Amino acid sequence: MAMIQKSKRLEIKASRTDWHENQKGKQGIIFCALCNAVYYKKSWHHNLRYYKNLHEDLKVSFATCPACTAIKNNEFEGRLIISNVPKNITEHLENLVHAFTHRAYQKDPMDRLIAMKKTNGTMEITTTENQLAVKLAKKIGEVFKKATIKISYSHSKKDKAVDIRMEFLA
Ligand SMILES: [Zn+2]
CATH class of the missing domain: 3.30.70 (Alpha-Beta Plaits)
Known part of the structure; x- marks a missing residue:
């Protein structure tokens, strides 16, 4: 399993396009703190099943995913x-x-x-x-x-x- 390093919560916008733009060139995975969706390989997944390169120093951060943000803001x-x-x-x-x-x-x-x-x-x-x-x-x-x-x-x-x-x- 990957070692989870805490890092500061990301400020994000609701749209997926913005997400992709924000994540360009960044390493690691992002967990949604509300629904447990995981962001890697340019999209959101339910879990890490299809993540191929799990290694010890994988950078992990937490954020609120676009869907949870949309629901929270009723957008x-x-x-x-x-x-x-x-x-x-x-x-x-x-x-x-x-x-x-x-x-x-x-x-x-x-x-x-x-x-x-x-x-x-x-x-x-x-x-x-x-x-x-x-x-x-x-x-x-x-x-x-x-x-x-x-x-x-x-x-x-x-x-x-x-x-x-x-x-x-x-
Ligand atoms: Zn979420």
Whole structure:
């Protein structure tokens, strides 16, 4: 196992691109102090399983990963608002959202559901990654084939953020 050297907490920005820029040319690995995700080889992983060069003097530092930072600050990169959700499918839809985002998280620790809010037949789902929201919208469209679903995308002013509206048409 690598010897863990404590080093000062890094100041980081939420976006992954910034992460890659900050880490260019640096040695060692970074652990997220909140979720235990590990950063090496230019991306975040759930563990060290694929890290090939573990050695004694490996430099280890701690930080808050972009996904945990986004969740803490409630800064979503993807938002999906579904309106006119029929009552009889609400539970099915919720389960689908949880299962889909959980599978995405298992594949990539930075892909996460931030929140799911329900109000009067409307569901608002926010995610840490824009593509996760896009894929989730497509999946919902596939699963609820009988429903007529209207999808519209709009990129908000925040760079990279995507806003998707879906509506169940009666
Ligand atoms: Zn984290």
